[in-house]
Amino acid sequence: MVNEAYERWLNHPNLDPSYKEVLEHMTEKEKNDAFYTTIEFGTAGMRGLLGPGTNRINLHTIRKANEGFAAYIEAQGEEAKQRGVAIGYDNRHMSPEFAMDSARVLAKHGIRSYVFESLRPTPELSFAVRYFHCFGGIMVTASHNPKEYNGYKLYDEKGCQLVPALAQQVIDRVNAVKDELAITADVSAEEEKLITVIGKEVDEEYYKNVLSIQLNPDVDKDLIKIIFTPEHGTANIPVKEVYTRAGYHFVAVEEQCTPDPDFSNTPTPNPEEPGSYELALEYAKREDADIILVCDPDADRMGVGVKHEGEYKLLTGNQSGSVLIEYILSQLSEKGQMPPHPVMFNTVVTSDLGEKIANKYGVECEKTLTGFKFIGEKVAKYEVSGEKNYVFGYEESYGSLIKPFVRDKDAPQACLMLAEAACYYKAQGKTLVDVLYALYEELGYYEESQTSLKLEGQEGAMRIKQILSDLRASDVTEIAGEAVVRFEDYKECIIKEKDAVRELTGFTKSDVLKYYLADGSWIAIRPSGTEPKCKFYYCVKGTSLADAHEKTLAYQKAMAEMTK
Incomplete structure (x- = not known):
């Protein structure tokens, strides 16, 4: 089957010429990995290694995805086609080509598109969908993955990534496309007119909305200095622009401000990894900066470093999220601006600390599965019903949303609000770490961490499935000597607690397991939806930070x- 697929590609008349030589020089192992399966178009779209093959991101697999998306739009009628699709892209290899190719495939189906003139953040693509009242959106990005990757994400008319029910309708149509090589992006002059290039107009409206989130716009901005890096990605212009207009003092890591698809001046573009802070830390020490802010390439995630007692401490996504929650909710409360029936959203793998902070201010916390689309779905639901009012949403994976004029994680918003919080607390003689430690003393000592097994290729995918299957079949009663008091299985939709089994409701089925321990800690396991990894999440509660760390x-x- 692998050889058959390989030969079909190698000898197909429509094969893009750039892929021919790569195919001819593939080893048997490379050939197998590139053709043993078809790259999955899942509920999060597609993400994978660049290169030729059915299991790779390339012009032909992107065209197949667009053919399926076009069929989905056509099924919604002529109005959907005329409302069209907004298309954005990041700094990665082939991102501009994939974006324009997407517009042309849609145009062949009579579907209008609005394509950004150059790279833009994922949150701005979400904003553009809403700004132009589009029927949907496409973002070409692999987020924080290494340079060898790219990806393709779809958005609905609300600017939210497609939730499973809608995504399945697209998936079915993508899977119905039998020959990805038969699809071309050749358009007539008339079809070309359906493609509109967009830029500054959307930028300006997006910036205005981002600046509107400020709670204390007159805070003394002379108090702090910020080191900022976009890690070669799309945050470069938006964050600089917002900071300049708001009056913050920042120094950009210039070596990482070029839109370099090879990420040449950073060990990793992922704010979850210490390597992404290396150069920024050098800048911070030289400039005696107060905070370091690191954005991933598509600017939906933000990492934070804080100078505290002479050293720079890197915060996790859970920790920076907790600090933001404390600042935003305390200010809304103090100013009498807390809306009625306020609600905050996070996920089943996000720390318990954020929920405790929210509850302290009378804010309800609702949990979703991992994936910001589920938070976006909740925002849309309550926007219509008016039953609850959004005040914050975040994930442990360094992404948050302050105001929902965007329906995805928004790093420019987070950068602005965190800078404001840093100024506000420094005026009181406190760092953001001081704020975090005070929360620990008040609400409990938590250490959140994540480990992962990286298992690539066909064998790796099978091993990840086996790990979850084995755990699911085991009756785990204790972990490291601590009793398991509750077990949740989001795939089988069951809760086991006190020898009783009941239904787990309110979530789409997902391959996630979660163990609650007698000491107030929990551990969750899930396969990554975007990387060849099995992820383990830990939210550990201790009597002190040292105790939590030891546990x-x-x-x-x-x-x-357990998972050897």
Whole structure:
């Protein structure tokens, strides 16, 4: 089957010439990995390695996705086609080509599109969908993945990534396309007119909306200095522009401000990894900066470093999220601006600390599955019903949304609000770490961490499935000597607690397991939706930070043993 697919590509008259030589020089292992399956178009779209093959991101697999998306839009009628699709892209290899190729495939179906003139953040693509009242959106990005990757994400008319029910309708149509090589992007002059290039008009409206989130716009901005890096990605212009207009003092890591698809001046573009802070830390020490802000390439995630007691401490996504929640909710409360029936959203793998902070201010917390589309779906639901009012949403993976004029994680918003919080607290003689430690003392000592097994290729995918299957079949009663008091299985939709089994409701089925322990900690396991990894999430509660850390190491060791 692999050889058959390989030969079909190698000898197909429509094969893009740039792929021919790569195919001819493939080893048997490379050939197998590139053709053993078809790259999955899942509920999060597609993400994978660049290159020729059915299991790769390339012009032909992107065209197949667009052919399916076009069929989905056509099924909604002529109005959907005329409302069209907004298309954005990041700095990665082939991103501009994939974006324009997408517009042309849609044009062949009579579907209008609005394509950004150059790279833009994912949140601005979400904003553009809403700004132009489009029927949907496409973002070409692999987010924080290494340079060898690219991807393709779809958005609905609300600017939210497609939720599973809608995504399945697209998936069915994508899967119905039998020959991705037969699809071309050749358009007539008339079809070309359906493609509109967009830019500054949308930028300006987006910036205005981002600036509108400020709670204390007159805070003394002379108090702090910021080191900012876009990691070669799309945050470069938007964050600089917003900071300049708001009056913040920042120094950009210039070596990482070029839109370099090879990410030449950073060990990794992922704010979850310490390597992404290396150069920024050098700048911070030289400039004696107060905070470091690192955005991933498509500017939906933000990492934070804080100078505290002479050293720079890197915050996790859970920690920076907790600080933002404390600042935003305290200010809304103090100013009498807290809306009625306020609600905050996070996910089933996000720390318990954020929920405790929210509850302290009378804010309800609703949990969703991992994936900001589920938070966007909730925002849309309450926007219509008026039953609850959004005040914040975030994930442990360094992404948050302050105001929902965007329906995805928005790093420019987060950068602006965190800078404001840093100024506000410094005026009181406190760092953001001081704020975090005060929350620990008040609400409990938590250490959140994540480990992962990287398992690539066909064998890796099978191994990840086996790990979840084995855990699901095991009756785990204790982990590192601590009793399991509750078990949740989001695929089988069951809760096991006190020898009783009941239904788990309110979530789409997902391959996630979660163990609650007697000491107030929990551990969750899930396959990554975007990388060849099995992820383990730990939210560990201790009597002190040292105790929480010691427990974390014990739990990580126990899970490693259980999943050998």
